[in-house]
Amino acid sequence: MRLIATTMAGLEPVLEEELKQLGATEVEPLKRAVYFEGDLRLLYRANLELRTALRVLKPVHHFRVRNEQQLYRQIYDIDWRQYMGVRDTLAVDAVVNSPHFNHSKYVALKTKDAIVDRFRKEEGRRPNVSLHRPTLRVNVHIFREECTVSLDSSEESLHKRGYRVDALEAPINEVLAAGMILLTGWERDCAFIDPMCGSGTILIEAATFATNRAPQLNREYFGFKKWADYDKSLWESLLADARSRV
Template identity: 40%
Template structure:
């Protein structure tokens, strides 16, 4: 029996600063005994909940199922221990696989080297037991193997998501500085949008915030476009149960989702990208998109405004972002009466330029950038 089969315990990888909303999300999807840890959440779940979490979560990056844990003081011991695992329980010779490793405070110093030793063990175990071996594909493998070594304690896990769940499948066209989908989903959560008030993103770029708002309002499982999940490779995978979970989740999708989500952007290329991306989740075209310079647009009154304006580090345009944010503050103050605005600052130094009193500020990092989500109530 593998570890996860004995303990029903899994590890959900998630950004530290959104764990306060990720834990209730996990619990609502059936996780039990949630326990916060560095960059993740431990939880227990039955098979049904595991499938449901993977299909529906909007905030978790991936869920790992531990198969073996052991003290590991050398790469040779790692190799020997991994060689004893019955890898053909998880993949066939015709499947592809990849190993991803993280290493800290351990005798084995380099994560790439640790991954290589585990990869060798998997390949050699196949050669010895089956006669031929599966190949490695680091981009789209069938099986994602995870190795974590900390203080010389190693855990080998299977990624039950099969690659990060932020890749929803709708962002086929991109723009500069797109926002990661899980962060966009978190921002929609923090906004407490009531799904009735019209929601507008005046800097929509590729449309990530709009897509995440739409997925939430229509109760669409976040990964409904995903073709395959890692849990399908587990030896105890139950296809009938998976079909049931899928059907039950899809049955909750609202037939007539709200047509109150809209976005605009100054760039024609961005509007085209957003239109294409949105069409993949919203074939009826309920999300409205326009090319607009925010400063030349109609007033945005009585709305929920959610956006991430341009920022220097990623957009490579430090020209006069201070002046830009001052103009944005004036726009919000003068032309957005009755609205609540949730502005995501990629760089918090610009918050002062906006010149408005914030209701609250929340630390939210984005790809290593020290960002802030700030709420403004506009009267």
């Protein structure tokens, strides 16, 4: 299946190499994202092991769009019942860079309207919206006239490693810190010094890299765990394998 891993500007080559090391095929770097081909196993591993990814998305529809009516109709025509039920909860994120749409929140609102209207017609009722850990988080990306609708398998951004309890003012993002380390070509068996470490993010990321510790090893919640095709045994086997490599 076709997948997308998002990242920060400038880290695309680093993420591309990470994906190749995980066994991804048809890897194609874009702006702040990398397309790749993989199966369910790779989707799980990408969420668990990628150091420079922010989210892992599963595209479900791609189309050209120039106005809100086209957007609504294309979203409405997707069979959303294969991804969620009417009693489930929904959230929509949108990223927009287009002359036809000025506000990402408006695109997210129209997307939500189309989804719940489809359910209302077919089920007689609509799913509720929940911004905190919904059953399904939908991502809409519009660039010029190209729109990609994806399911967010990560739910929360992957920069949240779970080790930061209290943050100093303006802490460095964990994904950026990991990307900086990987860009240096630092070898794990060499000393690593950060004399102006602040809250220690770069040092912590270096330590997890040196000990081969998957960045999301202690994270319990991912969006894909609420998907209909969630394979619990596969996920637990990947977790066990990751722990054995530390």
